[in-house]
Amino acid sequence: MELINKPITIVGGGLAGSALALLLGQKGFPIQVIEKRPQQSENIRARSINLALSDRGVKTLTKTGYVDDILKIAVPMKGRMMHSLDSVQTFQAYSSDSNKHLYSVSRQLLNDKLREHAEKLDNVKFIFSDACKSIDVKQCTVETQEKNKEKYEASTIIGCDGAFSAVRGSMVRLDRQDYSQTYLKHGYKELCIPSGPNQSYQIDKNSLHIWPRGSFMMIALPNIDGSFTCTLFFPFDGPLSFSSLDTRDKVDQFFKDYFPDAYNLMPNLLDDYFDNPTSSLVTIKTDPYHYQGKACLVGDAAHAIVPFYGQGMNAAFEDVLELVNCFDDKSLHIGGESGKPTFDNDHFNNIYSKYQTNRKANSDAIAEMAVENFFEMRDHVGDQLFLFKKKVEHLLELKFPSRYISRYELISFSTQPYSIAQKIGLANQEILKELVKVDNIQDLKIQTIDKIKEMERISQLFKSSSNYTHVFMIGQSIHCHCNY
Amino acid sequence: MELINKPITIVGGGLAGSALALLLGQKGFPIQVIEKRPQQSENIRARSINLALSDRGVKTLTKTGYVDDILKIAVPMKGRMMHSLDSVQTFQAYSSDSNKHLYSVSRQLLNDKLREHAEKLDNVKFIFSDACKSIDVKQCTVETQEKNKEKYEASTIIGCDGAFSAVRGSMVRLDRQDYSQTYLKHGYKELCIPSGPNQSYQIDKNSLHIWPRGSFMMIALPNIDGSFTCTLFFPFDGPLSFSSLDTRDKVDQFFKDYFPDAYNLMPNLLDDYFDNPTSSLVTIKTDPYHYQGKACLVGDAAHAIVPFYGQGMNAAFEDVLELVNCFDDKSLHIGGESGKPTFDNDHFNNIYSKYQTNRKANSDAIAEMAVENFFEMRDHVGDQLFLFKKKVEHLLELKFPSRYISRYELISFSTQPYSIAQKIGLANQEILKELVKVDNIQDLKIQTIDKIKEMERISQLFKSSSNYTHVFMIGQSIHCHCNY
Known part of the structure; x- marks a missing residue:
């Protein structure tokens, strides 16, 4: 079955591009991936970058069917090891649940795995060592500059070409494309x-x-x-x-x-x-992510973020999964559920519009939280009240494991949308603000003990409940108790 | 006297570029202006755009020495004429002072005037019909694409090439240049x-x-x-x-x-x-405005704004004047006040750094206020409370002419920095919020009369004072009186 006449052209064969080629290739689409780097990276040393892979990324890898093979190259990280100025090491487990960990994974090796699995498919073709000279999103053509000097015609162009995306570059020059770096x-x-x-x-x-x-x-x-x-x-x-x-x-x-x-x-x-x-370290935003069914941006090309939550790759993999799910979504077919998929510009436009609706708010949220986390780390690390808040938060997580979930946990060990994690994070801040209210910063230690005792007492009263309102009430009760 | 070996290259011979060429030319610098359009605009009709010129712009034109000649092509506008749906016209004078008016001026005619005066100088050369192909800010070269296919070497490049500036384009591709559209x-x-x-x-x-x-x-x-x-x-x-x-x-x-x-x-x-x-309608921001003494942005190239305060051209002319003043500033000479001006990269870097310091906050302020004014006009025009606030504001202006100055007045009829106008505007909002506090929107009319009477009474008490604290106190007093 020929789903489309011209191939889907993916610009960029990095992590997002290779994962997308693999998943769309598995659906039978003809795919060509244009990658400016050579097939075997000549300078492995320079590329020996590793990244933190979390649940969100694993979910996309699971969808490929090769997650077990891929995780062979990953090293589980079960917590943070803090190194003090006098060389003391302190381990902080990510979770009391020993199944919760991040993976450290080499960008290059992960990329190779994904590409190799994609290349096994007859309908997926990688073109290496060929950078884009010009991309015409209106005509759906990609002209390359190196060896081939070829003009590729596409049914649609998907830009997986990173923070300095050429596909996005051609979109930004069109009218009414918002952009910031x-x-x-x-x-x-x-x-x-x-x-x-x-x-x-x-x-x-x-x-x-x-x-x-x-x-x-x-x-x-x-x-x-x-x-x-x-x-x-x-x-x-x-x-x-x-x-x-x-x-x-x-x-x-x-x-x-x-x-x-x-x-x-x-x-x-x-x-x-x-x-x-x-x-x-750059944050890049653009809006919209797509152009009339002819072009669409995925991963860093759509939203480069700073690495202070270790979520750049994970966010990109979430994009890939969302986009692939939109390809499957029957309600987006022209003619609705009953219509046959046409995969023409109108159909691609439906796919890309839904993809944007589901991703944009989440990408914005993780971008903002990552920058926020940078400033928090930079400005508050020596701040007594901040450290106290962190301790109280840790206590809440221990005491109310199913009711109080930290923002870090939601981002790194769940697949809750980033925008939800951001909202819950704000609610958490309110709770913590109540809990750590102190008249005098000197009283912190005494009050901590009081609060822990009180929290234990009150937690009994609320044992049966499991929502945020109650945690918030606990916060207020403790506050009242401690101060009056 | 040869001030510099290579010319100052101004990219763009529009309003900002022509004004800058004129003012820097008058100082004896060799100037070349590269303008992509032909000398005589071929399509005057399409370019018969007119713009509102206010005090800020006039100040720069005055500096050229040709303001009287230039204002011959301007039509004074003494107020707004509002046209209702049923064709009723209502005139609102900008000021009780009949000397306060805006000018309506043709972009093309104003441009011609400035260019003609600049071209009279031997050291200023305009190159027409030649668009930039590439600009290398690191090498200080401008390569053009049309007739001449010339590579121009400059001692420094000043981008006056508008919202879609090629000079800014070459800067944005460098590392760590913030940008948004x-x-x-x-x-x-x-x-x-x-x-x-x-x-x-x-x-x-x-x-x-x-x-x-x-x-x-x-x-x-x-x-x-x-x-x-x-x-x-x-x-x-x-x-x-x-x-x-x-x-x-x-x-x-x-x-x-x-x-x-x-x-x-x-x-x-x-x-x-x-x-x-x-x-x-686009708002463009970038930071920094300059690159190592080799390139600098002026006007829309640095900060395109939406036209809802009619200040785009005026902000650009303020940039021009500020930049010219920095050229004169002896404290920026290498070696301080005593040093002779060198006009090398280090000296230009000093000039551009001070220019940025003095302009950036103001350009950001007018950009934000212009967008805000758009949303205000769009969302609140039928809002009873908003219209009431406007009435109260008008009253304050009448009753306390030297003490209460509206943001519109500060922007359009003063040369107070935009950032100051923004701050005073926020203070004004606080005053108005106090003054219009009503328990019930139905009581508005009755309360208006009360408030006017009370304002008149209280204004007597504060006759001698002339600062905002007092106006704010009046606001609070009136509020107390009306409600209790």
């Missing part, structure tokens, strides 16, 4: 803790390691070969910044001072620091 | 009320005519030849919109129904409606 004043640099003897892990394998230092921080995620990829998030400018660390001596001293335990495990630190690029 | 759901179309016999004006010459109709409106500004250029602001989509008026009959009926008096004066309405483009 907003940079943080921080950038990041990738570094490495190599494996020990026999590919052993030099720090705990099953943790996401964090070195929080106020206005900057470093994190490290495990790779399957025993190494860790570290990321330093650091201001571009200022007294302690990428600009200020301009000699090998200064970089050496900086790591010795601020990350002493990691420093001892990073023999190539100085070369890595000066060889690896300093990258910027 | 945000469209309204309304668009606009220009129409015409031609002159009567002997170039007579068919409606009042010295007014800005407004046909407010809730979700849409039309305005008309006088031209010196007796005609009026009308602008219809109208939704793109919906039951009554540019999309819905898709036949000559529908357009005819629409104007008959909603603008009956204007309809009778528009013999070419249907041809104009279908021949003239439907244009979109």
